[in-house]
Amino acid sequence: MERTATIAAHQVLAMRMNGPGFLVAIGIGVYLALDRSASMAFGSGDVTKYAFACRLAAALGYVVVKARDSVGLALHADKVDVMLEAKNTLLHLNNLLKQIQQYPPSSTTRIAEALHQVAGSVGRRALIVIISDLLGDDDAIRTSLAHLRKQNHDVVVLHVLDPAEIDLSFSKPTEFVDLETQKTLNVDPRGIGEAYRKAFGAYLEQMQDHCVGLNIDYRLARTDQPLEMFVRAYLDERKRLSR
Numbered sequence: 348m349e350r351t352a353t354i355a356a357h358q359v360l361a362m363r364m365n366g367p368g369f370l371v372a373i374g375i376g377v378y379l380a381l382d383r384s385a386s387m388a389f390g391s392g393d394v395t396k397y398a399f400a401c402r403l404a405a406a407l408g409y410v411v412v413k414a415r416d417s418v419g420l421a422l423h424a425d426k427v428d429v430m431l432e433a434k435n436t437l438l439h440l441n442n443l444l445k446q447i448q449q450y451p452p453s454s455t456t457r458i459a460e461a462l463h464q465v466a467g468s469v470g471r472r473a474l475i476v477i478i479s480d481l482l483g484d485d486d487a488i489r490t491s492l493a494h495l496r497k498q499n500h501d502v503v504v505l506h507v508l509d510p511a512e513i514d515l516s517f518s519k520p521t522e523f524v525d526l527e528t529q530k531t532l533n534v535d536p537r538g539i540g541e542a543y544r545k546a547f548g549a550y551l552e553q554m555q556d557h558c559v560g561l562n563i564d565y566r567l568a569r570t571d572q573p574l575e576m577f578v579r580a581y582l583d584e585r586k587r588l589s590r
Contacts, residue, residue: 375473375501376417376433379404380465381447382479382507384424388452391511392571397452399570400478400507404447406578407476408440421468421475422447423461424454430468455528459487466494474501478568481506481554489557502563506554510571513551515543 381404387397404420411418412435419433420443429446431439458479465475475495481488481504495502510516517536524531536543551567558565 374416376419376469376471377407377411377474377476378419378421378433378465378469379407379443380421380423380462380475380477380479382424382456382458382461382477383422383428383450383452384454384456384458384480384482385452386456386480386482387507389509389512390570391509391516394570395452396480396507396509396570399568399574400505401447402574403505403507403568403578404478405444406574408443410578410582412437412440418443419469419473420446421461421465422450423458423464424452425457425460427461427464427468430465433473456483458483459491462488462491463494466491466498466500469498469500472499472501474503476503476505478505478507480508480512485550485554492558492561492563496561496563502558502561504558504563504565505568506551506565507568507570510569513544513547513569515540515547 381400383397387400388395390396390398408418415435417433417435418440420429420431421427422429428450431443431446458481462477469475492502492504515536519535519537521536522531522533555565555567
C-alpha cells in the first residue's frame with residue numbers, strides 16, 4: 348500500500364458509509380489487533396486473508412481518526428510484534444500503516460497469548476477490534492477473549508476467512524499445505540465436503556455464541572465480499588456504544 352493511495356482509498360470508502368452520521372465518537376481508544384500469522388497468507392482467489400485484513404484495518408483506522416477518536420495497533424503472530432499507543436492524527440495513522448507494511452505474514456499462530464498481551468498492555472478501557480482468522484486452540488482463544496472483557500474492554504471480532512475455508516470448494520483431489528508447519532495432506536474434497544461444511548458451520552456457530560455470551564460483537568468477514576459491509580458493521584457497533 349502506498350501512503351497516498353491508502354489515504355485516498357479510505358477517504359472514498361468513508362464517504363460511501365452513509366456520510367458523517369455514522370462517525371459517532373465513542374470517547375475511548377480503539378486498538379486494531381491484527382493477526383499476521385502465516386495462515387493469513389492463504390487466498391484461493393485474488394486476495395489473501397492478510398491483504399483483506401490490512402485493507403480492513405486501514406479503513407477502520409481512517410474512520411476512527413475522522414471521528415476524532417484515537418487508533419492504536421497490536422500487530423501479532425505468536426506474540427505482539429508491534430504495539431502502538433492510540434493517537435488521533437492522520438500522521439499517526441500513516442505511521443501505523445507503514446508498520447503493518449513491514450511485517451508480512453509469518454510464524455506460527457498463538458493468538459490467545461497475543462490477546463492476553465494486549466489485555467495486559469492496554470491499561471485504560473478501550474475498544475479492541477480483533478482482525479484474525481482465529482486459527483488456534485479454541486479454548487485458549489475463548490479464555491483470552493474473556494480476559495479482554497474482564498479488563499473492561501469492549502471487543503469486536505472480525506473473523507477473516509477465505510470462502511474455500513468455509514465451503515471447501517475444490518472440485519478435484521488437492522494437496523493441502525499447512526502454511527505454518529509446512530505439513531501436507533492429500534484429500535479428495537468431494538468425499539468429505541458435506542461433513543466438513545457441517546463441522547465448520549458448527550465451529551462458526553460455537554464461536555459466535557461464545558462471543559455473544561461475552562457481549563462481544565462478532566462478524567464473519569469473507570474475503571470474497573465487499574469491504575464496505577465490514578466497515579459498516581463496525582460503525583454500527585460504534586454507534587451502539589455511543590448511546
